[in-house]
Amino acid sequence: MFVVPFLICFPFVVSVLMFCIRVNKIRNAIAYVSAVIIMVAVGVLAVQWGLGGGKTILLYKQTEEADIVISVAELALMCAVTFLCFKYKRYWISLLMIIPTLLLEWLEFFGPELAPVNHVRVDHLAVLMCIIIGLIGGLIIVYAVGYMHGYHHHHLEFQDRRYYFFMLLFAFLGAMFGFVLSASLLWIDLFWEITSICSFLLIGYTKTDEAIENSFRALWMNLLGGTALAGGILYFALTQKDVSLINLVEKGVMGNAATVIPIALIAFAALTKSAQLPFSKWLMGAMVAPTPSSALLHSATMVKAGIYILFRLSPAMADTLTGSMVTFIGGFTFFMASLMAMAQSDGKKVLALSTVSNLGLMVACAGVGQAETVWAGIFLMIFHAISKSMLFQDMGAIENSTHTRDIEDLNGLIYRLPMLGRIMFIGIAGMYLAPFGMLVSKWAALRASVNEHNIILALLICFGSATTMFYWTKWLNRLLSSTTEPKIRDITKKNEQISLIIHAILMIALCVLFPVLSTTYVEPLLLETFGYATAALPSTLLYVLIVVIMVIFAVPLIAYSTTKNIPANQKISYMSGANRGNNRDFTDSLGEPKELQLSNWYFKNYVGQRKLMEPSSLLAAAVIIVMLSMIIGGALR
Amino acid sequence: MSSVIAIVCFLVLAPFLGGFLDGLDRKISARMQGRIGPPVLQPFYDVHKLIHKQTIVVNKAQTFLMLTYMAVQLFVGVLFFAGSDILMCFFLLSTGATFLVFAGSVTHSPLSTLGTNRELLQMMAYEPAVLLACLGFYLAPPDHTFVVSELIQTPVSAILYLPGFFVAFVFILTIKMRKSPFDLATAHHAHQEVVKGITTELGAKNFAIYTITEWYEKVFLLAVVALFVVNANPLSYIAAVVVALAVWFLEILIDNTCARVKWDVLLKVTWVVTLLAAGVNMLILMLVF
Structure with a gap:
């Protein structure tokens, strides 16, 4: 299925394009076209998969090259986050990024030999998530093009960085597609971290003090979840020599004791991502960002990632x-x-x-x-x-x-x-x-x-x-x-x-x-x-x-x-006898009109x-x- | 076939029964207060007069909202007497009640809006007890079902398993029937009896719609009370009617002996009673059965 890698990679390609093109008209046009292409691609995926009988499809057992790309991406993300944490003097938050990343890199390159897994799984839940992400996400991008134009028209105090904004929106969609289509926990972890970081950058878009404060709150809460996720993956990989999400759930359902800790940790990670108490504050703070990013975080992407992973784990819970x-x-x-x-x-x-x-x-x-x-x-x-x-x-x-x-x-x-x-x-x-x-x-x-x-x-x-x-x-x-x-x-x-x-x-x-x-x-x-x-x-x-x-x-x-054309005797409303005739003002006890x-x-x-x-x-x-x-x-x- | 008869009976007889109960209510209340009171048929005279007046509104949308309110509440009653799912009935009932709230707020009139806010608060107060009562019916042995037509076929009355749910339901019935101490939304204005909270701006025909809907709703609610008692034995229907009437009389008694409370007391007391009576009952049911 060519459409699967296309769905994951295409938004990232567009994302880079968005960053490079600084002419608003051209960029907007490309954003429209890309949003439509994403929706069409999701449709193709759903139809192709549905015509195949709607069976679970497992893909990509051998992925050495992709694994290297993923490792490099994780390291690059780690460096970027660490840089930002130091730039804004939130040093300790960088630890939440550095530790899990290094642990998983160690697992990949120096850890025990892991059983080969299928990296991609297309099934009912994954396709459903893709439809939600593609359709709602695509519509939000269409909306965002118009909205951001007006936004920067009204808010001259903020620097116009729409190229950056759209870059993040598309990267977000790509990460979400990757997240829901991955079956390997190592891949899931990467996409998980990308969504955390994209939301962090989106929240901080306006660079006001409040935005920066809230964005770092979102960052540490989500990275804490990411750390728990990495811990769960590591434990599962070391004890079972396996990094497949499906195997984790299957073993969990059978009552394998080694799955208890990973499932608990991943569920905890999902709670942070879905902004459950006590982690609700980050989602509340996310509103400082322009509306399209709130719409994206609240509806189709970020928070639904946590829900998605919980649905996956659900039988084992x-x-x-x-x-x-x-x-x-x-x-x-x-x-x-x-x-x-x-x-x-x-x-x-x-x-x-x-x-x-x-x-x-x-x-x-x-x-x-x-x-x-x-x-x-x-x-x-x-x-x-x-x-x-x-x-x-x-x-x-x-x-x-x-x-x-x-x-x-x-x-x-x-x-x-x-x-x-x-x-x-x-x-x-x-x-x-x-x-x-x-x-x-x-x-x-x-x-x-x-x-x-x-x-x-x-x-x-x-x-x-x-x-x-x-x-x-x-x-x-x-x-x-x-x-x-x-x-x-x-x-x-x-x-x-x-x-x-x-x-x-x-x-x-x-x-x-x-x-x-x-x-x-x-x-x-x-x-x-x-x-x-x-x-x-x-x-x-x-x-x-x-x-x-x-x-x-x-x-x-x-x-x-039926009642539209019934004659009705319209009266003014009752205000203890002092309505001034427009239902809005009344005469107070001193004879003065009051609203x-x-x-x-x-x-x-x-x-x-x-x-x-x-x-x-x-x-x-x-x-x-x-x-x-x-x-x-x-x-x- | 029997469900068709039940539906027709409900649609035709409920307003007469509701209006008659209303008249008796006023008579009994008057006697409790040492007055003679209006004739028992007074509510019918009132509605008859209201219906034949012209439509008076503050905002034209009121009429359509009130009609929707009435239609949905009637529909809920029909579903109930057709033996449908009781939880669905109550979820729809709150949607219907929302239209009354809209009709109250659409006027932007101060007294009506105040009544609307209070009505909303009351809805929030009684909703948990209502939903829990449905869950209670489901949990009561022997068979787990929400379907009314199956609930009336149980070998023993549900109330034996659901005393706590029953207490909570009767408690919130005081709110639903608009009885003091919990009649905040239609509380009388300090000096004028005609000004009654959410109904302030409901004039003439619309007020008739409101009154008739209240009658239907009263019959529906008493039917739910009866459902606690009804079982497969035909004689239980007589017991059910007796219990429903006893509850109705109790509400009148409460109405005449209690002073109206403030909104926060209403909310707290109702929720605490719901939690203690229905919640504990549910816990026991879940642990035992």
Whole structure:
């Protein structure tokens, strides 16, 4: 399959091109064409693989040349990171890069003879990830071309380094393709480190103090995960003379004691990457970067890498201490992050916390390690990728038009900026309302958790759904609230609009195709991973669900079209008798006109980040340390 | 066939039953307070009058949002009486309730918006108990199922296994039925009874829609209470009706004996009761069965 190396290498080639071409028009054109080529290539991969019967394909057993390239790349990355750490005087962080890299280089060149492995594996999960990365990532690049143009138009204080920005975006996509297609842990480690470093550089793009601070936080947290990953690989390689991810999972399922430590360490690494507590802060800090990079980090790439590896490990985590640790941290993060999101009025921060929260649910689903929960987790991942990418892009466009991202300032946006407001409505509704996929997946996760008798997860999902509903609904309230403020000029570029509309269509389409997707794709995927497949929602229910979906879509439309022309007597709103006639001003007790300000509830003193972040991080850290000690100590005894 | 009858009965009879209960509620409350109270059929007179008035709105979207609210809540009831999945019913119920919230906030009116915020808070408070009750039904032996038509065929009543879930559900029913101490969202304005939180800007026809939907919802909720008692034995249906009416009377009693609480007390108390009653019950069920 030529398309596999093409998918991995092509983005890197484009990435170099992006860096070299300094003429904006030419570079933009190449970025468009490349994004389309990547999407087409993903399509070719999916079709070619699907026509081959959708079987697992293993490739590249002999890869001496590629291994040397990879070693050189790792060393080069190490040097670059060390240089930056010294330049910004964060000396100790470089150790987190140097130690694992040198250990793995040692393993490669001086370590024991390792059993030959297939380096690339194309299967259901890998193809699904490629589709998400290629499609959403490609759309984000299309969006980014327009957005970055406007961004540098408005932010003259930042140096225009778009060549660098696009270089990173493409390198990121290449690394993600490499990551999900690799079957060798050594390759996975390289791509893992590349994504960590790309996100670090993206976050630091504006070079403000805050950006640098946040980027180094992201760097050390992710490199800590990378170190754990390298440790796990090293342990597995030294004890089993093997570096194949599939063998690791298979041996883990059979109960091989030597796999306990590597699985625990890799799962820990995945927790850092997916920004679970206590590592959530790096993803929150990532918002200082321009919007396309947030969209990319939050939806299609970075954080999904952690989820992907957990799905891979999932069968081996069933009924183990590692599984309990992952499930608890995931469920706990789901609940705490949704609480903290209630206290936020900054739109982007709400989005970021909701990402952390939803990732928690996916992580928990993977940790339980049963086909049912992973079924729910995979759907959560698909729907989340689309809606979050859409919401971030939309938020960015709104910010460009209104110069604010405070939800309270965006009162009545659906009337003032109709197109962006509507997209936002669809995006938010997609995050938590029936009949959209997220709700159905959450429902499935709840069923699966109670089926597996996981009481903590079931409780956390029940309470977490309640808080999730609260913060999204109050946002929608602001969006819909009627207003007399004037319309805002929509300065969203064509390409941004195209990307947004494709997202919206995808989301609605997926909602209807959901049951089909389950039977034709996700169940075979589970069969491949677990050897058995149980959908969390039985197929009879899925058909009821199609009816429900139709009804819930149809009802508002019918209600709208029938009531549109009914004559209604419009009155001014009740303000204790002092409305000045425009629903916005009232006469106060001194006879003066006053403007009425309405706002949502935020409970900052109860559930604010300042209040909850530290204690919950400490608790999560304590749980991780204690459980990892128990796991490792128990395995070594 | 029996499910078709159940659906038709629900659609046709529920508003009459709900309205009648509402009338009795007002009568009993009045007697508790030493008044004579309105006639039992007063709610029907009210709705009849409201329906025949013109549509009065602050924002035109209100009408369509209220209609959607009603349609979705009716649909949930239909799914329930058709014997469908109970967890799905409750997930849809919150989506329906969201439309009421939208109808309240779309006006940008201060009292209505205040009621909307409170309504949202109430939803957050009762949602865990509702979802947990569904999980309870699933966990109750003998067979693990969320399907209502199978749940009513169990050999023994679910309440024997689910006392904690039942307590939590009855507790949040106070919120759902808009009874003091938890009736924040429709709390009466200090000096005017017509101003009732989220419903402030619902005029005439829309208010009729709201009232009828509340009746349907009341019947649906009491049916869920009955589901705790119903089993394969036909006689259990009588017991179920008795229990549902007893719960309904209890709510009236609570309404007339408790002062309204603040929002933070509402949230804390509800969550603690949910966690202690339903959570502990669930733990025991999971450990034993």
